[in-house]
Amino acid sequence: MYITITPQKLGGSYSQSVGDYVGYLEKENQGLEQEEMEHFFNQYGDKINAKEVVREIDGNGGKLKKTEPKFYSITVSPSKYELKQLQNNSKDLKVYTRELMKDYVQSFNREINGKPITIDNIKYFAKIEHQRTFKGTDIQVKENQPYATKILQLKQDIRKIENGELKGNIKNLNQKISRLEKEAPHQQNGKRIVQGMQKEGNQSHIHIIVSRKDASNSVSLSPGSKYKASDVIMNGKNVKRGFDRDRFFTNAEKTFDKQFGYKRNYAESYKAKKDFIKNPKLYFSVLMGLPANEKAAAFKILGKSGVPMMNIPTSKVQLAIRAIKRLKKGVDIAIKSSSIGI
Numbered sequence: 001m002y003i004t005i006t007p008q009k010l011g012g013s014y015s016q017s018v019g020d021y022v023g024y025l026e027k028e029n030q031g032l033e034q035e036e037m038e039h040f041f042n043q044y045g046d047k048i049n050a051k052e053v054v055r056e057i058d059g060n061g062g063k064l065k066k067t068e069p070k071f072y073s074i075t076v077s078p079s080k081y082e083l084k085q086l087q088n089n090s091k092d093l094k095v096y097t098r099e100l101m102k103d104y105v106q107s108f109n110r111e112i113n114g115k116p117i118t119i120d121n122i123k124y125f126a127k128i129e130h131q132r133t134f135k136g137t138d139i140q141v142k143e144n145q146p147y148a149t150k151i152l153q154l155k156q157d158i159r160k161i162e163n164g165e166l167k168g169n170i171k172n173l174n175q176k177i178s179r180l181e182k183e184a185p186h187q188q189n190g191k192r193i194v195q196g197m198q199k200e201g202n203q204s205h206i207h208i209i210v211s212r213k214d215a216s217n218s219v220s221l222s223p224g225s226k227y228k229a230s231d232v233i234m235n236g237k238n239v240k241r242g243f244d245r246d247r248f249f250t251n252a253e254k255t256f257d258k259q260f261g262y263k264r265n266y267a268e269s270y271k272a273k274k275d276f277i278k279n280p281k282l283y284f285s286v287l288m289g290l291p292a293n294e295k296a297a298a299f300k301i302l303g304k305s306g307v308p309m310m311n312i313p314t315s316k317v318q319l320a321i322r323a324i325k326r327l328k329k330g331v332d333i334a335i336k337s338s339s340i341g342i
Contacts, residue, residue: 001253001270002077005223005245008069008212018057018071018209022050025127025207038090040125043098053125057209060123062217072223074208076100078256079268080201081301085260089204090128092260097126097206099255104210104223107248109241112219122221124210132203133196140186140193147184148194151177223248266290267298 008018022040029037040048061070076097078086086092101124105117112121134141154173160166161173184192188200214221223243249270257264266272266286275283290298 001079001082001256001268003249003252004073004075006073006075007224008071008073010067010069016066016070017054019054021073021209022053025129026050028129028131038128038130040127041094041097042123042125043101043119046094048125053209056123057125057211060211060213060215060217062213064212064220068212069222069224070212072210072212074104074206074210074223076206076208076252078205080304081268082256082260082262083202083204085262086204089130089202093128093204093206094126096256096259097208099259100252101126101208101210103248103251103255106251107223107244108221109244110219110221112214112216117214117221121214121216121219122210123213123215124208126206126208128204128206130202130204132199132205134193134199136195138193138195141195144184144186144193147180147192151180154180265294265297265301267301 008014008021010016014020025040039046040050040053042048057071064070078093083089101122102119105119105122108117110117136142154177157166157168158170158173161168161170181192186193188197191197210223212220212222221243223245225241225243253264253270256262272283272286275286287298288295
């Protein structure tokens with residue numbers, strides 16, 4: 001499971017409206033029949049029109065400054081292992097989203113009119129998508145870039161030769177291009193992975209637009225708060241504040257596992273990512289201490305995430321330092337490329 005929470009982009013060429021983002025999320029519906037389209041939905045409604053989403057979100061930013069985000073985008077990307085557990089991606093992810101947003105509101109340490117926040121206190125709209133394309137920030141595109149640069153230069157040289165600006169053998173240059181295409185480290189269906197290429201396999205994921213202001217348009221609820229859930233004394237009164245992301249990510253995982261009966265391996269858990277970042281020694285200790293079948297599954301998951309595998313001792317004898325360093329580097333790359341973890 002990979003979850004991101006991103007504030008509305010503001011300033012420069014970015015619009016104050018959610019309209020551009022809603023339009024972006026409608027791209028998969030282009031050219032589809034009505035029954036094939038994925039529509040926006042919320043806690044109680046289905047097939048919500050895009051115009052209504054824009055109207056509701058744009059109209060719910062009372063008293064917010066132009067420099068303050070009026071909405072947040074939550075993207076939820078289940079792994080291919082999690083997606084295999086679903087019977088119907090669209091229906092199951094819609095049900096999961098509605099449970100996930102209950103976890104979301106429970107992660108706020110806030111009250112409205114003296115009562116804890118409930119799902120009815122927020123305004124959100126979500127949409128299921130089934131396609132993904134490689135971005136310039138993806139590790140596959142980044143590591144292929146040196147080859148892309150060389151190929152571009154060779155193609156420019158070919159054009160110069162054709163225009164009489166440069167002398168050279170076009171056939172030899174084309175052969176070099178073909179060799180570079182094959183040597184690029186990241187391939188998909190025999191082709192070099194480039195930015196904009198559609199990713200193969202099951203890519204179903206969830207986009208959620210949630211208003212910064214509560215449903216009454218009077219209280220600001222920011223999941224981007226710099227404060228973790230805490231209580232403070234302000235003007236002599238005890239005030240609750242903050243959003244506990246750790247709680248949200250943990251519960252999001254638990255909700256998925258409970259709802260779909262998913263047996264989560266340590267290697268793909270939120271706890272594993274935290275252990276790896278905060279205490280790598282503990283991470284590898286737990287990994288190597290897993291029962292044999294779970295350990296085998298863990299290394300399979302890591303391997304599929306782009307972690308370079310090597311011959312690693314399976315006994316309780318301490319791992320070789322060189323092996324640990326190599327594996328750590330691979331896990332770090334996989335986490336940064338959004339392959340594993342939340």
